[in-house]
Structures are given as structure tokens and as C-alpha cells.
Amino acid sequence: MRKKLYICCYDISCNKRRKKVLTAVQKQQVGGQYSAYECYLTLRQKIQFEKHLNSLVDQCDTVKLQIIHDVSNIIILGVASAPVNAEYIYFG
Template structure:
């Protein structure tokens, strides 16, 4: 029987890349995993395999001098949102294909 209950965790992926072409490439990669975010910081609910895939892709396209951070968000703490920000919601499934 196929088990579709894949545990996913919330991460923030932030980057600071000076080269326009590399920044566009990194943004496209991160946004393909993201559920929301803005500018150079995105929220991503990732399974273990998605996390590993995103790390491989980021590592392949980033260079010395680039700054990329993939930070887990502790799930036992409530997320504080200010202004028009909305707390990220795990939709339970991302198709990457």
C-alpha cells in the first residue's frame, strides 16, 4: 500500500546574490519549492527529499561570494506576522516535474 503521508517542515530560504543572471536562476529554483515569500526570502514546506534536492540545486548554481541560507522554522513556536503578512500554510503537496 502506498503511504502518502509525507512529513514536511517549514524552512525560510533567503539569498543575496549580486549577479543578475545567477540571482534570477536561484529565484526560479527557490520559487519552484516555495509557497510564498517576497524579494529574496521565501517560505518552503519541504520533505526530506525536497530539502536535499533544493540544497543540491542551490549548491550547483551558487558561487563564491553568494549568500544563500536555508533555515528551518521551529514548528513548536507560533509564527508572528505583522502588517499584511499571513502565516504560511502547509498545503500538503508540491508537484515538481
């Protein structure tokens, strides 16, 4: 199954939950900055990832997982952290 690019962003009020979400996101990320991370996921991985994140957050927290349909039109400003998963790197 083909992987698609998603951006995962979050705003977690509790430090303990934020750390758990950050750890889960970092396992999937290929790059990102602060609370916004690029993740290449298959549909199955996306569903599992959403379920896992849902189990970590509280109703006052926010987690967004947004698909990026057209990766050729991404405008990159600034410098993000180095990619964690070199197998899937986007060069814009």
C-alpha cells in the first residue's frame, strides 16, 4: 500500500500527555518542527496511529492529522529538524 504525506499537529495542555503524544508522533515522523510533524503513512498505519493518539489525549486536547494531497506545491519556510526516517524524505 502506498504511503501518503500527513501533517500531525497538536496542542496538549498536560505535560505528561504531551510527552506521550510527542513520543507516539516521533515514531512516525520524517521531519517537523515543534508541534507540527510530517508523517508518511499507509491507510492502515493512519488508522492505527489515530487510535493510538486518541487513547493518549484528553477531551480538552487537540490533535490534527491532515493529509497533504499535492506535495509538489509545498512552500517551506525556515529550517526544520533533521528527518528521523531517511527512507521517506520530501525535498521541495
